[in-house]
Amino acid sequence: MIELQNITKRYPENRDALSHLNLTLEPGEMAFLTGPSGAGKSTLLKLIAAIERPTRGQIFINRKNITRIPKRKIPALRRHMGIVFQDHHLLYDRNVFDNVSLPLQIAGYAQADINRRARAALDKVALLDKEHVMPITLSGGEKQRVGIARAVVNKPAILLADEPTGNLDPDLSAEIMQLFAEFNQVGVTVLIASHDLDLITRLGKRIVRLRDGKCVDTQDSNNNQYYEIMN
Amino acid sequence: MAKAKQPQPLARPDVITRLRAYGRDHLRGLVFSLGKLYRQPFATTLTLLMVAVALALPACLYVLLNNLQAVTHKWEDAGQITLFLKINTNEDAIKKLRSRFEDHPKIETVEYVPADEALKEFRARSEFGQLLKGLQDNPLPPTLILTPAASAKDTNSLNQLVNDFRSFSNVEYVQLDMQWLQRLQAITDIVRRAISIIGAMLAISVLLVVGNSIRLDIENRREEIEVTKLIGATDRFIRRPFLYGGMWYGLLGGIIALLLVLIVLLVIKRPTQNLVGLYNSNFQLIFPSFRQSIVLVTSSIGLGLFGSWLAVSRHITKIEPT
Numbered sequence: 001m002i003e004l005q006n007i008t009k010r011y012p013e014n015r016d017a018l019s020h021l022n023l024t025l026e027p028g029e030m031a032f033l034t035g036p037s038g039a040g041k042s043t044l045l046k047l048i049a050a051i052e053r054p055t056r057g058q059i060f061i062n063r064k065n066i067t068r069i070p071k072r073k074i075p076a077l078r079r080h081m082g083i084v085f086q087d088h089h090l091l092y093d094r095n096v097f098d099n100v101s102l103p104l105q106i107a108g109y110a111q112a113d114i115n116r117r118a119r120a121a122l123d124k125v126a127l128l129d130k131e132h133v134m135p136i137t138l139s140g141g142e143k144q145r146v147g148i149a150r151a152v153v154n155k156p157a158i159l160l161a162d163e164p165t166g167n168l169d170p171d172l173s174a175e176i177m178q179l180f181a182e183f184n185q186v187g188v189t190v191l192i193a194s195h196d197l198d199l200i201t202r203l204g205k206r207i208v209r210l211r212d213g214k215c216v217d218t219q220d221s222n223n224n225q226y227y228e229i230m231n
Numbered sequence: 232m233a234k235a236k237q238p239q240p241l242a243r244p245d246v247i248t249r250l251r252a253y254g255r256d257h258l259r260g261l262v263f264s265l266g267k268l269y270r271q272p273f274a275t276t277l278t279l280l281m282v283a284v285a286l287a288l289p290a291c292l293y294v295l296l297n298n299l300q301a302v303t304h305k306w307e308d309a310g311q312i313t314l315f316l317k318i319n320t321n322e323d324a325i326k327k328l329r330s331r332f333e334d335h336p337k338i339e340t341v342e343y344v345p346a347d348e349a350l351k352e353f354r355a356r357s358e359f360g361q362l363l364k365g366l367q368d369n370p371l372p373p374t375l376i377l378t379p380a381a382s383a384k385d386t387n388s389l390n391q392l393v394n395d396f397r398s399f400s401n402v403e404y405v406q407l408d409m410q411w412l413q414r415l416q417a418i419t420d421i422v423r424r425a426i427s428i429i430g431a432m433l434a435i436s437v438l439l440v441v442g443n444s445i446r447l448d449i450e451n452r453r454e455e456i457e458v459t460k461l462i463g464a465t466d467r468f469i470r471r472p473f474l475y476g477g478m479w480y481g482l483l484g485g486i487i488a489l490l491l492v493l494i495v496l497l498v499i500k501r502p503t504q505n506l507v508g509l510y511n512s513n514f515q516l517i518f519p520s521f522r523q524s525i526v527l528v529t530s531s532i533g534l535g536l537f538g539s540w541l542a543v544s545r546h547i548t549k550i551e552p553t
Contacts, residue, residue, distance in 0.1 A: 049461070051461070051551070051552050051553065072465075075460075075463045075464060075465045076463070077463075078460075078461060078462060078463040079462075079463035083461055083462070089454075089457075089458045089461070090458075091455050091458060093455075102459065102462060103462045103463060105252070105256065105259075106459065106462065106463055106464045106465075106468055107243075107244065107463065108244050108248065108249040108252035108253065108256075109241075109244050109248065109252060110244060110248045110251065110252065111255065113244070117241070150462065154241050155241045
């Protein structure tokens, strides 16, 4: 579903944020991306969402090469992905329902479908009772759940998240991660950047470790258990 | 590894649904952008006033010029051509000439003043009447006073007529006392051009004012634009409310400009009536017609749209999520 081949990303006047990195996620797979800050986790997610372009290498999404995707095709690409951010990126001039339904408005769905899908997504993150509330009044965990509802509202095949639990306490973080696991259960390919090693090892999914722009270690769920025992 | 299940993606909406959604987005952009203006009353008022004043100035000048021309047009009605005939022209020749002018399509009326009558009148009216007593012959020529038809009242046709009549054999001298009117017309031509130039410059300033407001609006909503781009919005989708914003600036600014013009006319209405009263004229101040008002407001809308388009096409593509 996601394939990065020999990716190098160099920012101007900087060392390589990523260098010669290879990573493949199968359809329906869930993986965590971890490593110290500056290891290139965010850069990797940005390359997949075509926010940044690689300096060298090839990127395939659903077998399509998006390495040099023209600008006008980027909106269509992003409609097949849900992206969750650490700081939610909600729009504070409209209520929760309008935030969640925005991707459907953009894609041009009928109003009845929009209402149905947006409520279903809000129900999934247990915020159906807050649909008319303005986001400013929500707690951090609730805002993050609104962000997730917005990311999944158009049933994307890929869900990307950059430190989605970065500002949350451990209980809420676990709750959020559980939510991602549930989406993965219905077949969504999920890639989450997180440095919360305790939490992500407990989930028993594949973990990809980055250091200095390189993949230093990737464990799948089987030897994860071994990792857990060792700790 | 979980390979088996693939999520069932939402079906892409069909063409009809997307078309309806397109209409819905337009309507939403229209209402949403108006709401934005309403929520920033101070900035909106400032921009609208700048637009309105910039448009009202040339519009006022234009209306006043129209009024001036209407006044001079009335004076042109008085324009008559006086033909002084040769002193010894006999009655037959005069009769022929008269009937010729009476049949002339560009002449409305012909008035004949015989030489003796002219002399009588001169004696009665002029202090120099006594002087004439010393003369044996009547030094005054017979005169024909022609009133041109309404279709021949512009300066070009009048000059044409004057030139034609000069070549008539019994005509000594043709007089058209309209030179000052011609000068006035030349001046109004200059003023008209000046108004066009001023109008063009102020139209550019409307573009800049609207463009700048929209640019600030785009800057203020940079984060929102980035987020919507991240969730798959096209540039066109993002552009729409800003373009409607420019349209609203144009529409509302144009209406205020029209009101300003009307206020100016109402303010000068009474003094003008006093003035024309002094000239025993029944001239009425001409207000802009419905058509002219529509032209003012639609060109204002056009300027607003164009101004916002300039800002939008420059700035929205530049904002990319980072």
